[in-house]
Amino acid sequence: SQQGEEDPQALSIQEGENATMNCSYKTSINNLQWYRQNSGRGLVHLILIRSNEREKHSGRLRVTLDTSKKSSSLLITASRAADTASYFCATRDNAGNMLTFGGGTRLMVKP
Amino acid sequence: DAGITQSPRHKVTETGTPVTLRCHQTENHRYMYWYRQDPGHGLRLIHYSYGVKDTDKGEVSDGYSVSRSKTEDFLLTLESATSSQTSVYFCAISGRGQDYEQYFGPGTRLTVT
Numbered sequence: 001s002q003q004g005e006e007d008p009q010a011l012s013i014q015e016g017e018n019a020t021m022n023c024s025y026k027t028s029i030n031n032l033q034w035y036r037q038n039s040g041r042g043l044v045h046l047i048l049i050r051s052n053e054r055e056k057h058s059g060r061l062r063v064t065l066d067t068s069k070k071s072s073s074l075l076i077t078a079s080r081a082a083d084t085a086s087y088f089c090a091t092r093d094n095a096g097n098m099l100t101f102g103g104g105t106r107l108m109v110k111p
Numbered sequence: 112d113a114g115i116t117q118s119p120r121h122k123v124t125e126t127g128t129p130v131t132l133r134c135h136q137t138e139n140h141r142y143m144y145w146y147r148q149d150p151g152h153g154l155r156l157i158h159y160s161y162g163v164k165d166t167d168k169g170e171v172s173d174g175y176s177v178s179r180s181k182t183e184d185f186l187l188t189l190e191s192a193t194s195s196q197t198s199v200y201f202c203a204i205s206g207r208g209q210d211y212e213q214y215f216g217p218g219t220r221l222t223v224t
Contacts, residue, residue, distance in 0.1 A: 031210060033212060041217060042203075042215030042218055043213075048212060088154070098144075098159060101154040101155075
């Protein structure tokens with residue numbers, strides 16, 4: 001079963017707008033990661049946030065983590081057509097060596 | 112794709128035949144993973160390896176076996192392919208430690224007819 005559930009499942013915006021994707025999970029985590037997948041390609045790691053962190057930035061990406069609500073959000077600012085992809089959250093618990101992925105959000109950025 | 116290759120990239124096979132997919136890395140990473148990706152299910156872990164000859168099951172391991180005889184190679188075998196195993200298979204690697212990220216291969220699209 002999936003640990004993370006992304007919301008929305010699909011998102012369509014205009015270039016220059018901000019895109020926000022949310023992830024909810026069920027059990028305690030050590031960290032949460034976001035990945036991007038372009039069509040027909042493998043996943044690429046974007047950013048990792050630890051359970052004791054609340055916010056993290058990387059370029060145009062901003063990730064927040066609320067462990068009390070078991071949720072995270074990924075904000076992409078000033079989106080570009082090249083940001084069109086699927087975005088996945090993945091969680092790692094304290095016990096295992098595995099990541100558990102959510103179902104993903106498909107983002108389309110229209111030029 | 113971070114020194115990870117998968118072969119074959121595409122395969123069509125018949126129900127009941129054995130199939131082996133290969134993942135090869137040049138990064139000398141300890142951990143290797145096999146996932147399958149299906150619409151509506153995201154990525155699901157099949158098996159993973161934490162060293163040569165050290166493997167463990169993931170979420171959807173039934174019908175699959177793995178082997179790792181060298182650090183750089185991780186093989187996934189479908190012992191008797193079924194139509195439900197039609198999927199895109201991804202290999203991933205990572206280093207040791209809590210704060211690791213995974214690096215993914217380009218994927219293998221497998222169709223079982």
